[in-house]
Amino acid sequence: MSSSRRYRLFKVECSSGLAEGLSDWLAQATGQPVVEEVRRGRSVLSVSVDRMDELSRLLLSEGAHSLGGEVLPEEVLADGDWENLWKNQGFQSFKVNGWLSVLPEWETPPTASGPTIRIHPHLAFGTGLHETTGRCLSLLVDHAPFVPRSGAILDFGSGTGILGIAALVLGYGTRLLAVDDDPLAVESTEANLALNGLSGMAHVYDRFDPLFQEISAQKTLFPTILANVTGNVIRHFLPEWYGLLAPGGILILSGVSTRELDRIVSLCPPPVSVFRGRRFHTLLLRRGLS
Numbered sequence: 001m002s003s004s005r006r007y008r009l010f011k012v013e014c015s016s017g018l019a020e021g022l023s024d025w026l027a028q029a030t031g032q033p034v035v036e037e038v039r040r041g042r043s044v045l046s047v048s049v050d051r052m053d054e055l056s057r058l059l060l061s062e063g064a065h066s067l068g069g070e071v072l073p074e075e076v077l078a079d080g081d082w083e084n085l086w087k088n089q090g091f092q093s094f095k096v097n098g099w100l101s102v103l104p105e106w107e108t109p110p111t112a113s114g115p116t117i118r119i120h121p122h123l124a125f126g127t128g129l130h131e132t133t134g135r136c137l138s139l140l141v142d143h144a145p146f147v148p149r150s151g152a153i154l155d156f157g158s159g160t161g162i163l164g165i166a167a168l169v170l171g172y173g174t175r176l177l178a179v180d181d182d183p184l185a186v187e188s189t190e191a192n193l194a195l196n197g198l199s200g201m202a203h204v205y206d207r208f209d210p211l212f213q214e215i216s217a218q219k220t221l222f223p224t225i226l227a228n229v230t231g232n233v234i235r236h237f238l239p240e241w242y243g244l245l246a247p248g249g250i251l252i253l254s255g256v257s258t259r260e261l262d263r264i265v266s267l268c269p270p271p272v273s274v275f276r277g278r279r280f281h282t283l284l285l286r287r288g289l290s
Helices: 016-030 054-066 079-089 131-142 162-169 183-195 208-217 231-243 258-267
Strands: 006-015 034-039 042-048 070-078 094-096 100-104 116-119 152-156 175-179 202-205 222-228 245-257 272-275 280-286
Touching: 006 016, 006 054, 016 034, 016 042, 016 054, 054 070, 094 131, 100 131, 100 162, 116 162, 116 183, 131 162, 131 222, 131 245, 131 280, 152 162, 152 231, 162 175, 162 183, 162 222, 175 208, 183 202, 202 208, 222 231, 231 245, 231 258, 245 258, 258 272, 258 280
Parallel strands: 100 116, 152 175, 152 222, 175 202, 222 245
Antiparallel strands: 006 042, 006 070, 034 042, 094 100, 245 280, 272 280
């Protein structure tokens, strides 16, 4: 990503007690990741609104105010400044279940055992900090195959590409098909694949329909499908995802709110496992061998 690019940020200040709910609302309303900074005991939330017109930004401002936030003047940031926001939020290296290391691009890799992936979040979802991404990474580590699988991995709504990259590194497949309709996410996924030396093992799509047409025509089945999205998207695409699942394959779904959980579970073919979070929940489905 070029360092000369600049981004318009929408900023809201709120009490620490309101920060989590307001952050989730901003992420849903904009489709972009929200960065939180703590200043003098209060939270300042920043989100990119480059893709929103003036009227949409005005409605965003009114909505944030109605939820208890104090809307601050918009700010224009360069790439390097946005990176500093992620650093200030606390995105630093961590291990998933004591095995998979996740490192920001700007950190020097430590000498450590186990697999490692590197991530630059840019302007997309997926650092592992959010409970949905963290739970998906945890499940990938817990269910990692003992020997590499030969099929392809499908990462639906790839964001930074962190889940698909983790699945490749952990041996879930030899090829990754990733898709996201946000151009910034597509750019981020491609950049992170290159950062991990995996560009030759992946193809990133910017629209859903061409991907489904291609894999339907080729009758491709996936041993692993990942979808860290929203409940609405899961309800819409669940039948298609399950139909693309290879015998014995797993489907990991995350981003399901408490309000949506029972309805989505009722739509899932058994067996389905539910992993509850504080605000969002993750489901794991496994297709039978027959």
